[in-house]
Amino acid sequence: MRLVRYNVAASLDGYVAGPHRNFDWIPDDPTVDFARIFAKVDTVLLGRKSYEVALDLGEPAWSADARVFVFSSTLRPENHPDVTVVADHAVERVRALREEPGDGEIWLFGGGELFRTMLAGGQVDRVEVTIAPVLLGGGTPLLAPRAPQTQLALVDSHRYPSGLVGLTYAVVR
DSSP states (O other): OOOEEEEEEEETTSEEEOTTSOOTTSOOOTTOOHHHHTTTEEEEEEEHHHHHHHHHHSSOSSOTTSEEEEEOSSSOGGGOTTSEEEOSOHHHHHHHHHTSSSOOEEEEEEOHHHHHHHHHTTOOOEEEEEEESOOOSSSEESSOTTOOOOOEEEEEEEEOTTSOEEEEEEEOO
């Protein structure tokens, strides 16, 4: 079964975006090896809000050949021909993606609501959070409210020169 990774940067107080959907609080650290981190990713999952933020940024964080699935009941597929818009049955769709042959990984890019849905549906294998040394006091939470309690096991940690700390957890089933 293919691996689903929720990989995000978060403030120390647990926000993945600031109060104005901003990311300028994430330090630029040239030692972060994005190519290595995402070398096996061939599929990207996003909620509508995260997708809209990604569009505003201009250049996507994922490779050009990655399949991109946007989970939204309001986006019209014909207006977004470069992605696959999924309007319903999100857990079932991701389960089917995981069962496809191959060893490519699936990056759950965001956001907190999609993460909550996938976590509740048993479709997340790893939670990879890079903690930024900042307290935002508000914004978009790492995990949307009313998520199921989930046990995690620390797999790896890495301290970066900028003060970022990368934490990788396996979801305990």
